[in-house]
Amino acid sequence: MTDEKYSEYRASSIGKITPDYEISASTLVDIFGLNPYTTPNQRLKLCHDAMSGKDIRFAANNAMDMGNRLEKPIALAAFDRIGLLDIQLEVTEPVRHPTLPLNGSVDCYGIADNLFIQKDVEKGFYLPEKADDEGIKINGKGIVEIKATNAPHQEAPPPYRGVLQVKALMAASGLEWAVIAILNGTDLRCYFYERDLEWEKELAEKVKDFDERIPHCDYYSPFDTQDAARINPVDNGETTELTKTAQKHIDNIETWEVQAKELNDLIQNSKTKLMEEMGESQQGFSKTHQVVWKTVNYKAQPEKTKVTPAKEAYTQRRFSIKKLENNWNNTCNL
Secondary structure, eight states: OOOHHHHHHHHHHHHHSSSSTTTTTTTHHHHTTTTTTHHHOOOOOOOOHHHTTOOOOOOOOOHHHHHHHHHHHHHHHHHHHHHHHHEEOOOSOOOOOOSSSEEEEOOOOEEEEEEEEBBBBTEEEEEEOOOOTTTEEEEEEEEEEEEEEOOOOOOSIIIIIIIHHHHHHHHHOOOOOOEEEEEEEEEEEEEEEEOHHHHHHHHHHHHHHHHHHHTTTOOOOSHHHHHHHSSOSSSSSSOOOHHHHHHHHHHHHHHHHHHHHHHHHHHHHHHHHHHHHTOOOOOHHHHSSEEEEEEEEOBBBBBOSSSSBBBBBBBEEEEEEEESSSSSSHTTTT
């Protein structure tokens, strides 16, 4: 697609809900390199394909469907707990940044009346970007982002669980506060954020750079070996003369592979000694760690393909080590 056609495509797409050809608040975490599931180059390829007319959307899975069904109940629970004046549950219009090719969909809007929010573990209130003795004032209209997850709660949610999303939505809408309401089982926690103008400078740089790469799919340097393989999926049959820098990388790989084997041998030896001490015990505790060597029964599997033959039922012990949040004595007394 030529630059002129790209501009035409962009102009014709304004007003659509979160067009796929450009970055959105929910996918912004990808281009910051903070999404463990999608690299910047993967997101770039998706946007380029969408710009070329390909349908890149996928069907919602069960977790996504359940999250959508729980959105309103979670929002209402957060509304009551925070003490908001009002909440807008039906949001049909996307927000678009006034100067950047950035859009986003807001789950809900909340209205606050000069509420002063501080960290309160009993209420499930957390301010990840403030010290424990600090607070923030929320007033007027703000963004309420809803998440449902089975991942353990943390003092601060990871960037891909709505953090960069609400920051981008505040930047696009001009609103000054946002809250991410995350439900895990029956545990609802609310994470509050203020608009960050300093961060928005980095946002502008990232979004502009990404947008310029879309028309010609101008990839970033690969982030790992899998990313490199995605960028260059097939060879061209040619031979290239490698640089001095490449030779340094070759030397490093040779050296580190030897060191990695030595370290792996040491790890396996220590695991063997631990297993010897565990014997038939299912778990054991040191002052700082829990060691589990649990028996797992696997069911028989029928033949799926000629390449994947049938498997008989079998039993195997699974070994793992977990660091304790408290020492063993405290754990046993809980």
